[in-house]
Every structure is written in C-alpha cells, then in structure tokens.
Amino acid sequence: MKPWLKLAAGAAALALAAGGCAGSGGSGATGAPNDTLTVWLMSGSAPTTLTDELNKEFETSHPGVTVKYEVQQWDGIQQKLTTALASEQPPDVIEIGNTQTPFFASQGVLADLSGSVNDFNGSQWLAGLKPSGEYGGKTYGIPFYAANREVIYRKDMFEQAGITAPPTSTAQWLDAIAKLRAKFGSDPDFQALYLPGQDWYALLSFIWDNGGDIAQPSGTSFKATLDSAGSKAGLEFYKQLVDASATKAPKDTDEANPQQATIYGAGKVAMFIGLPWEVATAAKTDPSLTDKSGAFPIPSKTAGQTAPVFLGGSNLGIPANSKNLNAAKDYLKLLSSAKYQTDLAAAGDVPGTSSDVNALTKDPLGSVMAEASKNGRAVPASPKWGDVESGQNPLKDMLTAYLTGKKTIDQATADADAALDKLIG
Known part of the structure; x- marks a missing residue:
C-alpha cells in the first residue's frame, strides 16, 4: 500500500x-x-x-x-x-x-x-x-x-459460480454475491465479499453515488451532511453489502486491521474493495492469485455507470x-x-x-x-481535516454503531454530524 x-x-x-x-x-x-x-x-x-x-x-x-x-x-x-x-x-x-x-x-x-x-x-x-x-x-x-479503490475479484470463482461478466450496477453486484454464496457457501470460511466495518473510503463511494456528501462549505468552514437522505442511503447500502455477503470482517476495525490483502491471500475470499497493488501482497501467500485476480470499478446504482471514488x-x-x-x-x-x-x-x-x-x-x-x-x-478541503483522520474518526464510529445495531441510522448519522462539526465546522 x-x-x-x-x-x-x-x-x-x-x-x-x-x-x-x-x-x-x-x-x-x-x-x-x-x-x-x-x-x-x-x-x-x-x-x-x-x-x-x-x-x-x-x-x-x-x-x-x-x-x-x-x-x-x-x-x-x-x-x-x-x-x-x-x-x-x-x-x-x-x-x-x-x-x-x-x-x-x-x-x-x-x-x-x-x-x-x-x-x-x-x-x-x-x-x-x-x-x-x-x-x-x-x-x-x-x-x-x-x-x-476498485473491486478486486477472483476470476475463477466468478466463472465457477456462473457469473459471466463483472457487475455494472449495484443490483448486479448483489446478484453476484448471491451466486457466489450459493456456489461456495457450504464452506464456513468462505466470504463472497470481505468488507470490514470501518472502511470509510468505500463508504464515500456509496454516499456520493446516492447524492450525499460528508459536508458542504458553510462560509469559511464546513457543515456536516451525513444525516442527509443521500448520505443515509449510502450507509444503508454499505450495510446491505455486509449482510448480503455475510462477511466475517470485524465491524470495529478498518481494511488495514487486519490487512485485507492477507485475508484475500488465504483463498477463501471472492472479492474485496482495494487498491491494485494489494494483489501483490496477497500473492506473497498464494502466487497463483496474480493470474486469478481481476478488477472492476465500484458499481453505481445506475446501471452502466461507476460510483464516484475517493x-x-x-x-x-x-x-x-x-x-x-x-x-x-x-x-x-x-x-x-x-x-x-x-x-x-x-x-x-x-x-x-x-x-x-x-x-x-x-x-x-x-x-x-x-x-x-x-x-x-476528494474529502472536504478543510484545514482541519487532518484531525478527522488522525483522531477519533466520526465516520468510523458511525459505521460501527450502525452495523452493530448500537444506534439507529438516524442516531448514528446525527452523532457523526455533531462530531464532524466540532472538527471541521
């Protein structure tokens, strides 16, 4: 990385x-x-x-x-x-x-x-x-x-599951997950999509694709907008992916803890959202993954389009x-x-x-x-954005609270907005 x-x-x-x-x-x-x-x-x-x-x-x-x-x-x-x-x-x-x-x-x-x-x-x-x-x-x-980021996938698993082409919409993506689970789900260690609970980089794609945003300019600062309808729709889709794939990834850590490329390298994961060079990391465990891996853009809810990426x-x-x-x-x-x-x-x-x-x-x-x-x-061009990433990231907290059921989507987004406003508002 x-x-x-x-x-x-x-x-x-x-x-x-x-x-x-x-x-x-x-x-x-x-x-x-x-x-x-x-x-x-x-x-x-x-x-x-x-x-x-x-x-x-x-x-x-x-x-x-x-x-x-x-x-x-x-x-x-x-x-x-x-x-x-x-x-x-x-x-x-x-x-x-x-x-x-x-x-x-x-x-x-x-x-x-x-x-x-x-x-x-x-x-x-x-x-x-x-x-x-x-x-x-x-x-x-x-x-x-x-x-x-992009979606990195196992071409051989897709072929065995009868998936003839990479998904070009979120609906097709969910359908591919269902087919992969039907084919390989008898293996208790199999994961159609490895998606940790705090991958806020991936979350941004879903928020933006649904017309939401982290924050909007407000004078010389920013106003958090995670409680908007579009942002909530992106958060809901994230949960839909987690539930549909039955991922075993922790809900309270991000893609680096543990390193998702290492999990992919173990051979029980069909997809993850990552960066191209993560395949090389995975191939240190299983060299065959270099040839077996392909990629497709994070799909949009609109068929034929791609979701915005960070x-x-x-x-x-x-x-x-x-x-x-x-x-x-x-x-x-x-x-x-x-x-x-x-x-x-x-x-x-x-x-x-x-x-x-x-x-x-x-x-x-x-x-x-x-x-x-x-x-x-890019993320909001706030001079204080560094505090978001280096401190108690409100986006990560929001994801974990919502995915674990500790907070409703309204509570989770409202709390995240309040925390962001203190940092970049």
Whole structure:
C-alpha cells in the first residue's frame, strides 16, 4: 500500500512557530548562476528513472542551476514540513498529501500559484483532485498523483459460480454475491465479499453515488451532511453489502486491521474493495492469485455507470519563503507536463492530469483504477481535516454503531454530524 494512503495527517494539531511566520516568497531569477533548487519528494512517489531524467532535463535548460533532490520519508514528515515551511530557508519544491494542503495553505506558508495554473497543465487536471489544492479561492497545490479503490475479484470463482461478466450496477453486484454464496457457501470460511466495518473510503463511494456528501462549505468552514437522505442511503447500502455477503470482517476495525490483502491471500475470499497493488501482497501467500485476480470499478446504482471514488494522493507546492520562486515554477511546469505525467502512470499511479491516465492501461488492474479515477472526488478541503483522520474518526464510529445495531441510522448519522462539526465546522 502506498504510504500516503495510511498516513494520518494530523495537520491541524501542529501549530507553526510564532517566530517563523512566512514571508512573501523570493523571486529568484530563473537560471541564475550558482542557484540551488531544493526539491523534496516522498519515498515511493516517483521512480528514480523519472526523477533522474527530470532533474537532468531541468538543469540542462537552466544553466547554472543545480537540483538538490532529497527523498523524504513519510514517517515524521508532518512535523518536518511544519518546521521547514516556517523557516527562512525552506526547500523550493515540496510534495504534500492532498488532505494536508489546505492546512498549510491556511497558515500562509505556501506560495499562491493561481496565476500559473495554465503553465502547470491546469486544463487537464483530474477534476476530483483540483479542489484539494485550493484554499480561499486560490490555488496552492497542483495535483501530482493519486490512487483510488476498485473491486478486486477472483476470476475463477466468478466463472465457477456462473457469473459471466463483472457487475455494472449495484443490483448486479448483489446478484453476484448471491451466486457466489450459493456456489461456495457450504464452506464456513468462505466470504463472497470481505468488507470490514470501518472502511470509510468505500463508504464515500456509496454516499456520493446516492447524492450525499460528508459536508458542504458553510462560509469559511464546513457543515456536516451525513444525516442527509443521500448520505443515509449510502450507509444503508454499505450495510446491505455486509449482510448480503455475510462477511466475517470485524465491524470495529478498518481494511488495514487486519490487512485485507492477507485475508484475500488465504483463498477463501471472492472479492474485496482495494487498491491494485494489494494483489501483490496477497500473492506473497498464494502466487497463483496474480493470474486469478481481476478488477472492476465500484458499481453505481445506475446501471452502466461507476460510483464516484475517493482520490487519495499528493500535491506539489512551493513554500512561500522560497528564494527561487521562478525556477521552482519552471520545475513544476516540467513535472506536470504530459511527458512526466505519462511516466508516472506507467509506474502504476493515477497521474494528476486526466489526459495521461490511459498509460495505466498496460496493467489490467491499473486500467480499471484509471477509468474509475475520472469520476473521483476528494474529502472536504478543510484545514482541519487532518484531525478527522488522525483522531477519533466520526465516520468510523458511525459505521460501527450502525452495523452493530448500537444506534439507529438516524442516531448514528446525527452523532457523526455533531462530531464532524466540532472538527471541521
């Protein structure tokens, strides 16, 4: 699993040092002799072959500028960024999680890139990623790459159960579950769909597909809307899947506890909602799963359509105190070009630009992710969203309370709204 998908942002919990307020940003002349452009990208984000070529091309087109490329580790990056961005000598180009971007933008430590959006291939940005880089009507982060979930399934089990094609609606999905249980249900360990009780990423797809949402903008903050009719319908469908599949997954943990790929690797699960590279994890237990596994987009209630998916990933930004602002913009312009976005896609990521996702079609599982990404969305662009993920996540609490019957759907959603409003309202 990509590290940023399990990173707890915790952004709002970190206060910037009072003595390190950001300035307006340097104007460092492009190509100025003896300049050093410091670039921080995260471990696992871009292949070395890509960054080596990128840095060489940039230095060739900017005589006298040396790229100081530094790979950062996800563990501890929140505090490291907080300190660096408040200093007078920050890096010039940074990668930040897309749920972290609004927080740093709200602190005034990121450069306003609104006037350069077209230079960064802005017309091609994936619609679902663009809002995560915006704050207060301005753009502070540009989409780098992302990933989204899909339904991974056992092709051999589908065939044995008489399912001739992947489901293209929620009704067909439920029908496939029924056929799988009819065929393999005599095995007490069999699960047609492994679905843990707190997989709120999957829940978002069902909420959005039914016209609901987590929250809506309200002035300068957000108002939780989990008690809306559409959001409740999404929650009800989640329970319908849990009940129909008779999943044995815990109702009080998420997809990482235990790792669902390991459960799938044991050979008793026909489907799970996950990321393409989770198959490789499962194949460590059973290598045959590499060839036996296929994928289809999370179905919509509307036949022939796909449900919206959560896009988790990274943005690129420039610290407000960068002394090489113009050169940093040139670097982002190059990295966001079709050439390097296509290379990202070839490496297995959903690139930030929609025109280049088709490079993922070389991988059968990746091609499904790429297609679904075009109907992707992000979480509310609140500076305080990190508190939702790193603390007592109201979405997880809501799911467990409703699935276990401890609360009615009205009680569970109302309580979740109240908790969310305290965090992001």
